[in-house]
Amino acid sequence: MSWCEYPGWLAGSEVLQNYGCRMASGFWITIELVLISVLIGFAMALALAIARLYGPRWASLAVGGYTTFFRGTPLLCQLYLVYYGLGQFRVFWQDIGLWWFFRDPFYCAALTFTLNTAAYQAEILRGAIQAIPRGQFEGAASLGLHRWATLRLVALPQAMILALRPLGNELIVMIKASAIASLVTLFDLMGATRLAFARSFDLSIYLYAALIYLVLVEIIRRIWDRAELRLSRHLALR
Amino acid sequence: MLDKFALLGFGPEGWGWALLQGAGVTISIALATLPFGLALGLLVALGKRSDSAVLRAVATLYTTIFRGVPELLTLYIIYFGVQLLLQHLWQKLGLPGSFSMPPFVAGMVALGVVLSAFSSEVWVGALNAIQKGQREAAAALGLSKAQAFRLVVLPQLIRVALPGLGNNWMVLLKETSLVSVITLPDIMFITTRANVVTKEPFLFFGAAMLIYLVFSLISARALGRMERRANRGFAAFGGAMR
Numbered sequence: 001m002s003w004c005e006y007p008g009w010l011a012g013s014e015v016l017q018n019y020g021c022r023m024a025s026g027f028w029i030t031i032e033l034v035l036i037s038v039l040i041g042f043a044m045a046l047a048l049a050i051a052r053l054y055g056p057r058w059a060s061l062a063v064g065g066y067t068t069f070f071r072g073t074p075l076l077c078q079l080y081l082v083y084y085g086l087g088q089f090r091v092f093w094q095d096i097g098l099w100w101f102f103r104d105p106f107y108c109a110a111l112t113f114t115l116n117t118a119a120y121q122a123e124i125l126r127g128a129i130q131a132i133p134r135g136q137f138e139g140a141a142s143l144g145l146h147r148w149a150t151l152r153l154v155a156l157p158q159a160m161i162l163a164l165r166p167l168g169n170e171l172i173v174m175i176k177a178s179a180i181a182s183l184v185t186l187f188d189l190m191g192a193t194r195l196a197f198a199r200s201f202d203l204s205i206y207l208y209a210a211l212i213y214l215v216l217v218e219i220i221r222r223i224w225d226r227a228e229l230r231l232s233r234h235l236a237l238r
Numbered sequence: 239m240l241d242k243f244a245l246l247g248f249g250p251e252g253w254g255w256a257l258l259q260g261a262g263v264t265i266s267i268a269l270a271t272l273p274f275g276l277a278l279g280l281l282v283a284l285g286k287r288s289d290s291a292v293l294r295a296v297a298t299l300y301t302t303i304f305r306g307v308p309e310l311l312t313l314y315i316i317y318f319g320v321q322l323l324l325q326h327l328w329q330k331l332g333l334p335g336s337f338s339m340p341p342f343v344a345g346m347v348a349l350g351v352v353l354s355a356f357s358s359e360v361w362v363g364a365l366n367a368i369q370k371g372q373r374e375a376a377a378a379l380g381l382s383k384a385q386a387f388r389l390v391v392l393p394q395l396i397r398v399a400l401p402g403l404g405n406n407w408m409v410l411l412k413e414t415s416l417v418s419v420i421t422l423p424d425i426m427f428i429t430t431r432a433n434v435v436t437k438e439p440f441l442f443f444g445a446a447m448l449i450y451l452v453f454s455l456i457s458a459r460a461l462g463r464m465e466r467r468a469n470r471g472f473a474a475f476g477g478a479m480r
Binding site for chain 1: 306308309396414415418443
């Protein structure tokens with residue numbers, strides 16, 4: 001008996017024992033998908049937020065359009081547009097040698113989630129940078145700091161603390177939203193669960209999946225709370 | 239190229255009417271869910287602030303569960319689970335035939351339960367923002383607890399809660415796209431079918447995207463207006479929370 005069958009065996013659930021291994025590999029796909037999209041999305045969001053706040057007018061407008069578009073439409077629709085819609089131009093992708101990317105549901109889901117979370121994270125970071133008191137910027141200027149140095153050394157460290165909580169929420173939203181990837185034939189945790197249900201017609205498998213998601217989200221929330229407390233401990237004295 | 243756009247039109251080949259109907263379904267499920275979810279959310283919020291420890295624990299558990307489980311999973315559990323449960327009940331009662339839950343009701347319940355979990359947080363924040371003196375003054379005037387809530391707290395609550403509830407609405411509007419998986423003919427369901435028939439996914443999902451975007455932009459505009467109206471008695475609009 002492989003290790004992933006034990007939880008089902010212990011719980012006395014035949015369906016969880018039979019599909020435990022599929023769900024375990026699905027769990028890792030969910031984790032991979034979320035980590036890749038949230039991390040790349042964060043790097044993108046940083047650039048987007050800075051472009052929005054300090055870039056030239058056209059860049060600021062373009063970023064505004066980007067965030068409005070991705071925040072104003074459902075993730076499911078975006079995923080279908082990338083996976084089915086862009087997949088329609090198969091000949092074009094084959095010509096430029098990118099068909100391997102747009103053929104694969106995992107890459108498509110990762111791309112969609114990255115673009116989506118980048119829009120949300122960019123708004124969070126923009127709000128956090130804007131919430132920093134003006135005196136901080138003026139102080140930096142009076143010390144002769146360059147604009148870029150002001151941003152890197154003064155604004156961003158403070159903004160990150162403000163952004164910590166909403167960024168944690170965004171991570172949790174992405175974990176939950178990643179279940180949508182199962183609708184484009186990806187066998188993430190939700191996909192494996194759907195398969196198990198379709199074959200066994202045992203509804204309890206959905207409850208076990210709900211429990212797994214719930215525990216995952218709760219663990220991340222607790223860790224995040226701790227991290228926030230620790231990172232902002234110097235502010236308690238103010 | 240242009241003949242492809244005829245697929246979106248209202249001609250014999252066009253999907254225009256179907257798309258409009260889908261948009262209607264999307265709007266109606268969102269609007270049907272909203273009052274149910276917000277009212278339930280307010281109840282949960284009152285539970286979280288109640289004097290009874292049991293009630294507080296139940297309300298907290300409720301929000302933890304429905305904020306932590308993916309919406310898609312909640313939808314499946316309610317659609318299949320409640321269906322199964324009611325079917326059992328149906329047969330136990332010896333009623334003829336079989337029971338089947340309409341997908342609209344299942345979608346409404348699932349989205350409403352999730353909305354109630356998220357909106358309860360907004361309600362709690364708003365309830366905390368109403369000063370204690372308001373309730374004390376109401377008590378001093380001889381109002382009962384229920385009267386004080388209905389006549390004094392609630393009218394002020396709506397103004398404070400409006401920005402948060404507005405966010406909840408925007409999220410709900412996008413979440414309705416999930417009900418397409420339980421065969422409710424909303425925008426996503428129609429465009430998925432149109433894709434199967436016409437093999438033009440980019441065109442149709444692009445169109446769906448634009449419809450959702452229009453809904454979102456209209457909602458944002460309307461919410462901005464409502465907030466301005468709710469704040470009209472306050473000099474420092476947006477700043478003063480109390």
